[in-house]
Each structure stands twice: as structure tokens, then as C-alpha cells.
Amino acid sequence: MRIASFVGQKGGVGKSTLARVLAVAAARSQRRVLLGDFDLEQLTCVEWSALRMRQGIEPEIDARAFKSLKKLRKTVTGYDLVVVDTRGLADELTEDVSKESDVVFLPTGTSMDDLRPTLSLARRLAKSKALGNKIVIVLSKTGRSERLVAQAESIIFEAGFDMLNAVWPERDGFQSDLDMGRAGSESSNPHLKQAALEVEQALLALTLGHAPVSRS
Ligand SMILES: Nc1ncnc2c1ncn2[C@@H]1O[C@H](COP(=O)(O)OP(=O)(O)OP(=O)(O)O)[C@@H](O)[C@H]1O
Numbered sequence: 264m265r266i267a268s269f270v271g272q273k274g275g276v277g278k279s280t281l282a283r284v285l286a287v288a289a290a291r292s293q294r295r296v297l298l299g300d301f302d303l304e305q306l307t308c309v310e311w312s313a314l315r316m317r318q319g320i321e322p323e324i325d326a327r328a329f330k331s332l333k334k335l336r337k338t339v340t341g342y343d344l345v346v347v348d349t350r351g352l353a354d355e356l357t358e359d360v361s362k363e364s365d366v367v368f369l370p371t372g373t374s375m376d377d378l379r380p381t382l383s384l385a386r387r388l389a390k391s392k393a394l395g396n397k398i399v400i401v402l403s404k405t406g407r408s409e410r411l412v413a414q415a416e417s418i419i420f421e422a423g424f425d426m427l428n429a430v431w432p433e434r435d436g437f438q439s440d441l442d443m444g445r446a447g448s449e450s451s452n453p454h455l456k457q458a459a460l461e462v463e464q465a466l467l468a469l470t471l472g473h474a475p476v477s478r479s
């Protein structure tokens with residue numbers, strides 16, 4: 264059983280979205296996957312999973328709310344993969360969940376406003392020896408400027424962190440898909456589907472531990 268978690272110091276950067284994208288990718292590749300939602304205020308993943316079920320979208324994604332790591336540990340038997348979504352603010356649980364994980368994804372936008380707190384959290388987590396090589400930064404909700412993406416990549420590279428080998432582009436279509444209980448490659452738009460497949464494959468490879476690692 265593997266655990267992949269999505270953590271961050273910034274709200275709205277795509278943690279819950281990428282958690283759903285990875286969960287869908289894993290479920291579609293015949294893995295028994297649990298989406299563990301630690302954001303009890305928003306319950307984004309739990310609500311989305313219920314919506315997905317109401318819409319009759321297959322495969323069903325098993326999503327549950329968790330308050331503590333202890334509860335999660337008790338529940339995870341029988342799953343191949345647990346995808347953990349956490350709150351917008353890094354807290355004690357962030358570090359505990361991260362330590363428990365095989366891979367820790369930190370989604371971030373390309374702006375310095377997003378990169379600064381993300382890299383600062385990454386440095387904080389990396390102080391723990393158990394975590395140093397599990398941290399992967401994901402450029403998320405990127406705009407259409409290749410220059411801004413390249414600039415962000417070089418900042419992450421210089422900071423010495425690994426990066427996902429694909430970026431998650433900001434597109435209105437992804438938002439409407441999420442609002443209908445879909446995620447990632449379930450998009451009906453072929454361009455979005457292709458972009459999502461690249462992200463899914465990169466997330467899944469790192470999660471399952473046979474990684475074409477990162478750009479950096
Ligand atoms: N690629 C995308 N294109 C357009 N909209 C997106 C994309 N990815 C996510 N969104 C939207 O951006 C918003 C924030 O995404 P999400 O909820 O995944 O962020 P988050 O990091 O989990 O936020 P929070 O810290 O509040 O939990 C949501 O409304 C979501 O639907």
C-alpha cells in the first residue's frame with residue numbers, strides 16, 4: 264500500500280484537484296484507491312465523490328473524511344493506494360501526514376506569491392530526514408506564458424527540489440469537469456484530456472515508485 268499526499272501553505276493552488284486527478288488515474292488503472300480528505304471545513308473530495316456517484320460516473324471513488332492520522336491508519340487495509348488531501352494551511356498534521364507518505368506533492372502557482380511560501384514549506388519539511396527525498400513540487404493552474412513556467416521551474420531547480428515532469432494548466436474546462444464529478448483525463452475535450460493524461464501519468468509513476476523523476 265502506498266500513500267501520496269497533497270500539502271501546501273497556500274489555499275486554492277490545486278491540492279484537492281490534483282488529489283482527485285491522481286485518484287481517478289489510479290482507479291482507472293485497476294488500483295483500489297481511497298481518497299482521504301483531511302480538510303474537514305471544505306470536504307472538497309468527499310463532496311465531489313458523492314456528486315460523482317449521483318452522476319453515475321464510473322469508477323466510483325471511495326472518499327472519506329479523516330480527522331487524525333490514527334483513524335486513517337486504522338482504515339487503510341485493503342487499499343493499494345491512499346491519496347491524502349489536506350487543508351490550505353500547513354499545520355502539525357501536514358508534517359505528520361507527510362512523514363507517513365511515500366510521496367508528498369506540493370502544488371504551487373508560478374508567481375512568487377505562491378512559490379515563496381511553497382518553497383519555505385518544502386524547506387521546513389525537508390529538515391526531517393524521513394522526508395528529504397519524498398518532496399515533489401507541482402506547477403499547478405499555470406497560465407499560457409511559457410516564460411513564466413520556465414522561470415518558476417528554474418527557481419524550484421535552484422532551490423534544489425524535485426518537480427513533477429508535467430504541469431497542470433489552468434483551463435475553464437477542468438473547472439466545469441470538476442463541477443460535474445469528473446477529474447483530469449475524464450475531460451471530453453481532447454486537448455484537456457491529453458494535458459491531464461501527462462499529469463496523471465507523472466503523478467502515478469512517482470506515487471507507485473517507478474519514477475521518471477523530475478525536470479530538475
Ligand atoms: N487546472 C485548472 N483549471 C481551472 N480551474 C482549476 C484547475 N484546477 C483547479 N481549479 C479550480 O481552482 C479552485 C481551487 O482548486 P483546489 O480546490 O483544488 O485548490 P486547493 O489547493 O485544494 O484549495 P484549498 O487550499 O482551499 O483546499 C477550485 O475552484 C478548482 O475547481
Ligand SMILES: [Mg+2]
Pocket residue numbers: 278279280302305307348349350351
Ligand atoms: Mg482543497
